[in-house]
Amino acid sequence: MNWIKYLALTGVVFVLTGATQAQQDKPKRKWANLKIPEVAAKDVICFALYTVHDNTLKLTAQLYPLAEGASQEVRLEVEQDGKWVEVATTKVVQPGWTAPFRVENWDDTRTYKYRVAQGAEARYEGVIRKNPVDQDEIVVAAFTGNSIQPSHGGDISRQDIIENVQKIDADLLFFSGDQVYNHTKHYAAWLKFGREFGEIIKDRPTICLPDDHDVGQPNLWGESGKVSTLGGASDGGYSRPAIYVKEVERAQTSHLPDPADPHQIGQGIGVWFTNLNWGNIDFAIIEDRKFKTGPAGRVPKQGPRPDHIRNPEYDPASVDIEGAVLLGQRQLDFLERWVEDWRRAKLKVVLSQTIFCGGAHIHGNANGRLHADMDSNGWPQSGRNRALRTLRKGFAFHCAGDQHLATIFQHGVEEHGDAIWSFCVPSIANLYLRWWEPLSPGENREQGAPGYTGDHLDGFDNKVTNYAAANPQKKPAGNLLNTRSAGFGVLRLNTKTREITMECWPRNVDITLSQTEQYPGWPRTISQVDNYSPRSWGDLGTLTFDVSNPVVQLVDASSDEVLYTIRVKGKTFTPQAPLGRAFTVKAGQDGPNQVVIKKAQVGGPPQSVQLK
């Protein structure tokens, strides 16, 4: 009878094997469909992304898999005098079926129709916009968190977003991260992203920053390219093989301007931090995650996960460990140069994945109160402060995502309100809920403002001032997008008034209708100089220049350290500075190349300055 037993056991093995295979083949109803559609030869180009910077066009076409034997050459053509003229060719790069183009000496004073062509049939058309330097207002549509899972509304059409972006005719699109929420099938999910957003992406410059979910892990502390093996990846590094990470970065960032410092990190992974000058606005594009230290095993355990602090009694200084990196020296060096460079720039905006504080108290579900989350840029505190001290020198406004919770914060380093503002935009569809819900009301709130606004310390003792939070509903509320505070942000960057307006819109509304309401707390308009205007500072004497919009720089007279650099609005400027210190004031038409005042102090007399 033994043979019956063995036969039965063998049967069990085959049933299990068969079941696994059957489940693999079965269409999944409760999960997003990431099957790559078979397309006709004429439709193999799915979408194309581009930027133009410093007279260089970089465009990446994303292709569906080509048929065996099909030409791997892809062409870029522009319409000139009614004819299509080839301006570049490239080969499809594997893995990932991307076709990156680079065209130097691009004339950005004109709008061009372009088309990407492959073989005899495939064509994909769009518009390369002219650089909108003649516009007073540059409109940026900003997104994050493109979850595609039906369980939280990820399967709901993005058509509302497409229509709204077209109605406001955004000049630039910014996807701050998590464009892809599948950890193993980036290519398929990226094609789906392209099918959903390609219609608006093809006609305007687009910035995509790959974040943790894009590179296939729940959180990302890249630690300069280490290999991560811990569940949750808080040991630092990348969970997926480098070949996967490189494919993701090629698809999402190869159209960005050339990296500021292109040296590779561990495992041969590249970098993409850079800047994009568009419409007289200088956008720094930085990588929050790539160099950041992983917390597991480095900081004392304070909660149920190595990166979560649940103990409110812990000493925040204990986790600010020596050697922990946030942006890393290479990016800080780049930013130090960037904040002083005001050529062709009237406003500076920094774009990154997440914000420089712990911007939420409750995580995941309504009982998930955390004192602090090391996935945020609030940790490590020293790295956070180094980044803010650099960025405020250029009055840079910050736009990011990642948090799944729209917020407006002004960051503080030495005192509340002495650093830059940030707008964290809401998720397109919200996988993981978060709430900003401090246990005690904030200090110095605006009149009538909710208790959660005002001056607070985040869980790392970082100084923050909250102005708005689009908290989701507390109880599970079905699959609707807006009960989970889904939506998108719009930035209106006015180079004439030097004002920045933040708008935060829910999903499935027409944002051009006057009766459509934004999330509570929005819109809010700030001035460029609000990004570095500490409450304790006073005014130096007003400067009157003989040229419009000069660049002014204040340098500490005793330490030679630059306090800030700015292209001022008009011909007069009243610099602000700390009390009791003397400053050298430098100025120039395109850079601070002349010393115009020595040992200027708060309360000094007004002066006229000749720069011609």
Add this chain to the structure above:
Amino acid sequence: MSELDRRTRTEARCTLVLRLAAFFCFAGWTWVHYYWEGPYGVLFWDEHVYGLAERLGISWESFVGSGANDGVIQTVIRQMFWLYLGCAILTLTVRRGAWVQMAFLLFGSGLLSLVAYTKYLSAERQLPMLLEFGGQVLAPAVLVLALALGARHRLTVILAVLAVVMTFAGHGAYAIGWWPTPGNFYGMITKILPVDHETVVGILFTAGVLDFAVCVALCIPVLRRPAALYATCWGLLTALARPWAGMDTTLHYWGADQFVHEAVLRAPHFLLPLYLFLLWRRPPQEARSSQTDEGLGDPPGAPASRATA
């Protein structure tokens, strides 16, 4: 040694191995629940759970907590540590005829099933995730069967084989790539062996094929012993790979609190095959006769003592 003595000794050894398998599994999960947190979050943010709380007369705030205080969910998750600790202790104290303790250990299998289900949900309902927990979920049940019916009883053996097959089939499905191979599979090999990506892929594919070969070979009499031995070694290596790849002298406690339990709770992955290997190991007498019967003995000139040792 008499046949009776030999069988008794094998029975005792096999039971000890099963006891250790269940103990280490529960001990590892006890550590997770005590020091870290049980992986149940995925279960609770759900309208059905909200409805259940209401039917039980618990307000939503009491159920999930006010934020400042823990709710029912937090409390329940934290207290589950005691259940795992109790199960770990019971694996050491349970004896034949201790039906209450055995019933509690079967309840422990149920607890591990819940963990397996939450992992399955977190992994977007990938069947291999559920399958690979088979060894851990069934380890306490195999121990109970061994105590109740005997370590050599057919049902005990079948359940142990099923547990091993599930674990290896789950691992194999991931390693071959029928489901997306988890990133840490690549990561662990990359950190332990300085090889390039193509080699890592090759190693994983080979290991996956061997995983399935083990599943089949365990059911074939002439192959089952080497299969069980291979499964023991591979199960041990894959369990140890977690701390091996992850621990570092620069980390607090060398990272032991992060990684050691990952190896400990996987003890059934190598101790269940070890149990099968010990069970199926031929007694010296039988081995000597099989040299004659099957022609599979040592080559001419081999020391005679090997056959009788």
